[in-house]
Amino acid sequence: MKKLINSVDNVVSEALLGMEAAHPDRLRIDHANRVVLRKDGPVSGKVGLVSGGGSGHEPMHGGFVGMGMLDAACAGEVFTSPVPDQIMAATHAVDGGAGVLHIVKNYTGDVMNFEMAAEMAAAERGIRVEAVVVDDDVAVTDSLYTAGRRGVGTTVLLEKIVGAAAEAGRDLDALTEIATRISGQGRSMGLALTSCTVPAAGKPTFELADDEMELGIGIHGEPGRERLPMASAAQAAQMLVEPVLADLDFTGSPVICFVNGMGGTPLLEQYLMYGEIAKVLQAEGVTVARSLVGSYITSLEMAGLSLTLLKADEDMLTLWDAPVNTPGLRWGC
Template structure:
């Protein structure tokens, strides 16, 4: 294992210390609770957005804390859910009196711990908390980590769109309804060319032959639909898009927000090549790409591979997507 580390046990805290040093103007980092918070404290009278999960998926979620997106991110150990006390501390730190929306990916540990934290926050007349669970991965119905579909790429799009709505001053109920709409209209599927190596494990999570790829992997390296022979990019794009388009029921004349996401170890040269294939397939189907993202947004350490996310778009979602955002991971309109 070759990684830029000191002690594997300290990787999360030391990375968070680096975020604090790199972005002192926009982030407050609580190293004790492993939280990334917006600088300046709670925004009074506006809904706050809290998300989080295991580390190793950067820039998600800490990189999406800032104006137009999250108010706080809870950082678990690598590929490990944050604990309830962390989530509670984040919820209390950002509550501006209008309620807090928890954005939770559909993994058993995340759901259990966010539910416990919400109950703790509500005790004694505390914060009003609502929760949305993302479950957009079409690859598998159930996995080793979930009951139902895994929460993956749509989480990024949801945090951006609902973050813009919260900036507008929408109520907790309105933000929750919008979050549910985004989750319901988005689907994702990913693939891997290589495994990743969790620092504490010191060896790859799984093995792939030189001429093999895994279709439908999760963001922790968990198995997908099938292990198949390596294929050209045009065929991979078809394998990923086919189930996504079918599950959404996309029809000619519709439009989408499309994300081609790198898993951490794939160069932009290849990701743009993959986006070209995705764009070509959608154009042939009469589907317009209203907006797009290409790059590393929800990663799996240094795994080579990519995922494709499509979100059925409408005027409201595109407007909220275009709204200003200023975070370490996404920035435009400011």
């Protein structure tokens, strides 16, 4: 294992120290609870947005804290859910008097711990908390970590759109409604060319031969639909698009198309793949209104890609275009 770390035990805490040093203008860190917080929060009268999950998916979630997105992100150990006390601390820290929305990827530990934290926040602090669970991965119905579909790329799009709506002053009920709608209208599919190595494990999560790829992989290295011979970019694009379109009709509405690198795939290949995916979508009558290409929800150093399509409307597109200023996503400001 070759990694630029000091010790396996301190990877997350030392990464948070580095994030704080790099972005003192936007972030503050609650190191005791490993929570990344918006520098100017809590914002009075604004709904607080809290997300989080295991570390190793950067910039998700801490890199999306700031104006126009999240108010707080809880950093669990690598590929390990944050604990209820962390989430409770984040919920309290972002409460500006208008309630808090929890944005949760559908992994069993995340769902359970966010539910417990919401109950604690209501009982101990009187904070109204709502939650939306993202379950957009069409690869498998159940997995090693979930009951139901996994939550992946739609989470990034949801945090951006709902973050803009919160910034505009919409109330908790309105944010919960649009977040639920986004979760229901987003679909994702991924593939891996290599595994990744969790520092505590010290060896790859799984093995892939040089001439193989895994279709439908999860962001923690979970098994996918099938292991296949290595394919061309054009063939891989078909493999990603077809199951997404088979699961939801994306014609007749504007679509946000998100091509995401898993951590070890260069932008050269990501853009090449976007071009191939765009050809397939055009042939299928899907109208792409907005696009995002880059490594935004990763799996350490895994080489691979995921595709996310979101069936949007004009309100979502307006919110997508709104200014955002976070370490991981920034435009319009």
